[in-house]
Amino acid sequence: MIGLGGMGALHASILGALPHTKIAGFADTDKRLVSIARRLLPKIPIFTDSEELVDSGIDAAFVCTPFPTHYQLVTSLLNQRKVSAIFVEKPLATTLPEAIKLADTAKEGRVTTMIGHQKRFAGTFRRSKQYLDAGVLGKPLFFRAHHFTTGVMDRKSGWKYEAPLGGVTLDWGTHSIDLLASYFGEPISLRARRKAVFSSNAEDYFEIQMDFPGGTSGTLTVSWSTRGYSPPELKISIHGTTGALEANEDRLTVHSDKDVPGILSAGVHVFHASELNPSIPFLIGQPENVLQDQSFVECIMSGGKPTNDFQSGVVVHRIIDTIKQSQLELP
């Protein structure tokens, strides 16, 4: 586990509790944090250098550091050629060329990879994908999606909120972008707008119109400066030739015009998220956090390929590029 912050602690706790996995060590450059962590977790080796952690003998690495460090850390892991699997918290990198380089190098090295887009594993969104793939909606024609939170409601300082790396897109926006790409593929055309609401030179809001292969089109709107969204909401509505669905973190509602044998009967169906998750051996964080890490471990053990691998991150970064290249509109 590289990174002793919140996400590192969460992933470490999940992995520590799962069968077949063991935390072999932590690494963090913050020496004070390392010193304290060594007192709190005396049974686990803790390093200040990620290369030393890798040299101590590990099978897989989790990179849970601030994203501007991802490219350098993952490149180092790939160059060391000592781990067979790498998980990186989202976003994969800061730029499209970095993402491409990491994906290509990982592929050459036959490294199993995953990016922390855990919404794919949330019950409602996972089931939505199953219904789409099974043809419950027929041909998907159009969609509308938003991801809102009441997070940034005044001017904040720090790199997360200031150009060039700051803004909602790279911090928050990748979840919904990745989810839509997982449903419909890589878009063939994009038109984006981005706006500052409280921030001085970074976007607090973006909207992007997307056209996908097969004719599906729609709009995604993302903002961390929206009132009334605590807790946050990611909501997707999709309409097709034979059905429609609407999903957020709590609930999935499906309208199906026809029976799809073995999948869903005709009619209106409402599912709560808790009905859609399989049994989980140890619950910490959200169920999708556990399911994602479980899936990664299963892929490593079976030789399978995660769907949210580095290549999927390249698709996300192409979309991010379009957003970032649009002019920032100030209030």
Add this chain to the structure above:
Amino acid sequence: MNQSSTSLDRLIVGSNPLWGMDHYLAERARERNAYMTNQRVHRVLRAAFDSGASGFTFTADASVNDQLQEIRESGDHLSIGLYPLVPNMQTIPRLLAKGMSGMISEVLSDLSWSEKARTLIKGGWSVLRKDPFSALETYLDWEVSRLMDAAPQGSRLETVILHEIITDSMIALGADEAFSRYVRIISKRMGVRPGFETRNFVRFCEFSAGLGYRVSDFVVMAPFNSSGFQMTPTRDACERKLESLTGPHVVAVSILAGGMLPLESAVTYLKKHKQIESVAIGMSSEVHAKETFTRLSHDWLGRPA
């Protein structure tokens, strides 16, 4: 500070709906955030305590302290058992955002009244490096002291409960010493039974037994309901573990599975599982508070109507 009782309050008011938290429906939490005010919170609590509740569980937090202070200053005499969860809800997001070092600095900067705190600040990081458990003890002192300063007259501190994220992380990472030190701080320094919130009841029981503790040494707050909501790994496994225990101080939460189960099912469930000593349940309206606690008081506990 009052010593905790030998038995728990049977009916405990949960605070999640009062402060816009909901484990079942995020959209309901968003709605509640919009309309809950301090006055409404006070009325809901009053209705609950008038209907049979005698305990209150909440995440130790400045806004909760403000609410308790208002009740205290209103002259409303509520002899209630307090079941605070630590760390506070603002701390966890700050911990996630700033990292542990930022959180520790923030807490220490507020501790101007404490000699120990002054020592820690003066010693700075070198003290923390040597003994982060001192920082833990100082933080707990601070959190509980400001809570008791604000709490209504006659309140009893029954336990201090460690938040599920911390409890379950300790279990997952094998943080034996941290667990034991927490137990020692709460039981020896504060003189109350240590409490733990967990969504992994079976693993908690196994972990604490492995360290030589009995579950009956603690107050354990965990989900129990007839649908298995948040009961990990399965409802059956949690119930089997529960039935194997003797004399636990188990507080059931999520007994209505976030409001999706009828109250009758909760009563039936509680009557069946006698190792559940108490139930913590939250609501956001006075009518709901009155109805729920009156029914539980009468139908589960057999108290006169």
